[in-house]
Amino acid sequence: MEMTLRWFGTGFDTVTLKQIRQIPGVTGVITTLYDTEPGEVWTRERIKALKDEVEASGLHISGIESVNIHDAIKVGTPDREQYIDNYIETLKNLGEEDIHLVCYNFMPVFDWTRTELARVRPDGSTVLAYSQAAIDKIDPADMFSSISKDANGAILPGWEPERMAKIKELFEMYKDVDEEKLFENLKYFLERIMPVCDKYDINMAIHPDDPAWSVFGLPRIIINLDNIKRMMKMVDNPHNGVTFCAGSYGTNRKNDLPTMIRELKGRIHFAHVRNLKFNSDDDFEEAAHLSSDGTFDMYEIMLALYDIGFEGPIRPDHGRMIWDEVAMPGYGLYDRALGATYLNGLWEAIVKSRK
Numbered sequence: 001m002e003m004t005l006r007w008f009g010t011g012f013d014t015v016t017l018k019q020i021r022q023i024p025g026v027t028g029v030i031t032t033l034y035d036t037e038p039g040e041v042w043t044r045e046r047i048k049a050l051k052d053e054v055e056a057s058g059l060h061i062s063g064i065e066s067v068n069i070h071d072a073i074k075v076g077t078p079d080r081e082q083y084i085d086n087y088i089e090t091l092k093n094l095g096e097e098d099i100h101l102v103c104y105n106f107m108p109v110f111d112w113t114r115t116e117l118a119r120v121r122p123d124g125s126t127v128l129a130y131s132q133a134a135i136d137k138i139d140p141a142d143m144f145s146s147i148s149k150d151a152n153g154a155i156l157p158g159w160e161p162e163r164m165a166k167i168k169e170l171f172e173m174y175k176d177v178d179e180e181k182l183f184e185n186l187k188y189f190l191e192r193i194m195p196v197c198d199k200y201d202i203n204m205a206i207h208p209d210d211p212a213w214s215v216f217g218l219p220r221i222i223i224n225l226d227n228i229k230r231m232m233k234m235v236d237n238p239h240n241g242v243t244f245c246a247g248s249y250g251t252n253r254k255n256d257l258p259t260m261i262r263e264l265k266g267r268i269h270f271a272h273v274r275n276l277k278f279n280s281d282d283d284f285e286e287a288a289h290l291s292s293d294g295t296f297d298m299y300e301i302m303l304a305l306y307d308i309g310f311e312g313p314i315r316p317d318h319g320r321m322i323w324d325e326v327a328m329p330g331y332g333l334y335d336r337a338l339g340a341t342y343l344n345g346l347w348e349a350i351v352k353s354r355k
């Protein structure tokens with residue numbers, strides 16, 4: 001595996017490449033062109049400029065998170081053809097710049113959903129949290145205003161204000177899209193892009209829906225092992241793989257994370273590893289990466305990744321906000337650096353004990 005950190009780019013991220021370079025063992029970043037719209041072609045010039053900037057800091061681009069999917073593709077409207085052509089063009093440009101990993105998601109309307117961005121934990125740190133009881137009381141149209149006030153001025157990925165301004169329109173677009181339709185549209189998209197992925201050896205790594213169940217009555221499909229297997233089988237190509245996000249699959253207590261990892265051997269192209277603390281089955285908050293601070297056994301997760309011979313990039317995921325840092329919720333420097341260091345420690349111990 002290669003330890004990496006997510007970086008949103010100069011002007012969007014409070015964390016600098018220089019800081020990332022100083023986290024022991026972190027050699028790459030997972031980044032994006034944060035100011036592009038879903039459906040837009042990423043030009044080679046812009047990709048090259050981003051790559052040059054990262055490389056000048058002594059790091060490299062380990063993958064892209066995300067190249068977002070236009071709603072027309074998820075809904076399956078006739079104009080999806082143009083947006084898929086654009087996506088293919090972006091993949092080609094990434095491939096020509098020697099980038100071989102793309103994380104994306106197929107969630108309708110909302111990306112990840114949380115009800116709080118700054119829940120205070122007993123140690124005084126603040127974290128993202130989710131409560132089903134709170135969701136059940138919120139009108140989805142108010143979701144954006146209810147959480148954006150805690151965003152520390154950051155634009156949250158998937159929660160861009162322009163997008164949230166047309167939320168009613170978005171719900172209308174998706175009104176006839178059920179789980180079957182979403183699977184069908186995902187299949188159509190994957191079949192169209194696989195030739196360019198084969199040509200440039202690009203691993204597509206779908207990110208799970210978070211939380212891993214239906215929210216606001218919207219269909220969600222990338223939520224458990226059966227559905228992932230269905231997705232991989234319907235377009236059976238090694239380039240059609242997954243981002244194994246422990247924190248997202250882990251929202252559903254029925255998902256046994258180490259078992260899922262072992263079952264997905266060969267098709268996990270990217271891993272997000274973080275811990276959650278459950279207060280009940282439908283109220284959880286994000287925790288420090290350390291096993292004892294949350295509910296997951298992080299050693300078992302890392303061991304499963306080791307056992308399947310995982311060689312892709314891995315990154316600590318959402319961190320707590322600690323030491324008075326002001327940053328995008330989940331994406332400060334300090335707690336993610338602690339997370340990377342801890343995961344590297346687990347990995348070193350596993351490697352040495354298995355020799």
Ligand SMILES: [Mn+2]
Nearest residue numbers: 245248272317
């Ligand atoms: Mn994730």
